[in-house]
Amino acid sequence: MGYTISQVAEMTxxxxxxxxxYDKQGLLPFVDRNKAGNRDFKESDLEWLAVxxxxxxxxxxxKKIRQYVDWGMEGDVTLNQRLEVFETHKKVVMEKMAELxxxxxxxxxxxxxxxxxIDYGTAAIHSQTNCVWTDDEWRGTSFPSxxxxxxxxxxxxxx
Amino acid sequence: MGYTISQVAEMTxxxxxxxxxYDKQGLLPFVDRNKAGNRDFKESDLEWLAVxxxxxxxxxxxKKIRQYVDWGMEGDVTLNQRLEVFETHKKVVMEKMAELxxxxxxxxxxxxxxxxxIDYGTAAIHSQTNCVWTDDEWRGTSFPSxxxxxxxxxxxxxx
DNA sequence: CGTTGACTTAGAGCACACTCTAAGCTATAC
DNA sequence: GTATAGCTTAGAGTGTGCTCTAAGTCAACG
Numbered sequence: 001m002g003y004t005i006s007q008v009a010e011m012t013x014x015x016x017x018x019x020x021x022y023d024k025q026g027l028l029p030f031v032d033r034n035k036a037g038n039r040d041f042k043e044s045d046l047e048w049l050a051v052x053x054x055x056x057x058x059x060x061x062x063k064k065i066r067q068y069v070d071w072g073m074e075g076d077v078t079l080n081q082r083l084e085v086f087e088t089h090k091k092v093v094m095e096k097m098a099e100l101x102x103x104x105x106x107x108x109x110x111x112x113x114x115x116x117x118i119d120y121g122t123a124a125i126h127s128q129t130n131c132v133w134t135d136d137e138w139r140g141t142s143f144p145s146x147x148x149x150x151x152x153x154x155x156x157x158x159x
Numbered sequence: 160m161g162y163t164i165s166q167v168a169e170m171t172x173x174x175x176x177x178x179x180x181y182d183k184q185g186l187l188p189f190v191d192r193n194k195a196g197n198r199d200f201k202e203s204d205l206e207w208l209a210v211x212x213x214x215x216x217x218x219x220x221x222k223k224i225r226q227y228v229d230w231g232m233e234g235d236v237t238l239n240q241r242l243e244v245f246e247t248h249k250k251v252v253m254e255k256m257a258e259l260x261x262x263x264x265x266x267x268x269x270x271x272x273x274x275x276x277i278d279y280g281t282a283a284i285h286s287q288t289n290c291v292w293t294d295d296e297w298r299g300t301s302f303p304s305x306x307x308x309x310x311x312x313x314x315x316x317x318x
Numbered sequence: 319c320g321t322t323g324a325c326t327t328a329g330a331g332c333a334c335a336c337t338c339t340a341a342g343c344t345a346t347a348c
Numbered sequence: 349g350t351a352t353a354g355c356t357t358a359g360a361g362t363g364t365g366c367t368c369t370a371a372g373t374c375a376a377c378g
């Protein structure tokens with residue numbers, strides 16, 4: 001006797017609806033059933049679910065996770081494929097973090113922009129600001145341009 | 160004469176379809192039309208679009224961006240609201256990055272797991288591994304548990 | 319003056335990830 | 349033996365963000 005679907009829902013914060021959806025998508029082929037046909041989650045199933053949750057929450061689509069789980073069901077012959085899944089996904093996550101970090105800088109620039117505008121009472125103080133994005137910036141791959149904050153010195157004193 | 164929609168698409172990597180979709184959603188109320196009724200993007204419109212792209216790519220939903228744009232159209236009276244948009248969004252992005260960083264550690268653990276399993280020829284070497292997630296881990300808010308890598312020493316030597 | 323190409327619109331369709339409903343089964347409690 | 353609670357299923361519906369189609373307008377070129 002392991003856990004029922006609602007106990008797992010309670011433990012994980014994943015709704016029973018979503019757990020059944022994941023099962024239907026082939027993400028939980030390892031979960032057994034009891035005599036009544038109800039799902040019976042073992043401890044080892046929870047470990048699988050933890051890995052699935054990690055991949056899911058870090059942005060891997062359901063279909064790719066399914067591929068990984070399928071490989072897991074095949075046993076040791078797929079160890080290399082599964083390693084590659086994580087090595088590839090690591091790169092994806094790191095790139096996503098780098099991109100977010102770049103946007104964070106832009107957000108800080110805008111915070112500076114609005115704080116100074118509020119000081120002066122109008123955004124017109126920034127009217128000559130000529131903030132043109134590079135090709136890389138539009139595509140989120142790199143943000144080499146001067147920040148708003150660097151231009152702070154060029155503003156006149158508030159009245 | 161500014162830029163046509165396809166010139167902007169070319170410059171930004173955002174398709175003309177998507178630009179029209181954004182316009183329909185109220186994200187581009189500042190874009191004027193020429194005599195023929197075609198959109199005519201000015202430099203200042205591109206700056207708006209850069210800000211919208213930053214918010215979009217860092218995870219803000221279209222509806223929230225629309226609220227921000229609406230406030231922008233109202234002028235200086237909404238400077239404080241717009242500052243708050245960016246300050247709130249900054250927190251959201253930082254939390255997302257912290258969560259990704261935690262999942263990255265889990266991914267590294269799994270890379271270690273598969274690398275050692277490949278060394279030994281079987282994942283059975285990790286069979287006694289008892290990796291139970293805490294409540295926080297399931298919810299992605301904190302990852303305080305011991306990593307797989309810490310347990311490296313407890314493995315027997317490969318045969 | 320007709321063809322071409324780039325634009326316009328409304329609205330349909332799609333992909334993804336849930337989220338929920340309806341109908342039904344089963345084990346236990348009274 | 350029947351009420352209740354908790355599970356089961358298939359499948360419909362929702363929200364988000366595009367993505368595309370169809371039908372049409374318009375300006376310039378030859």
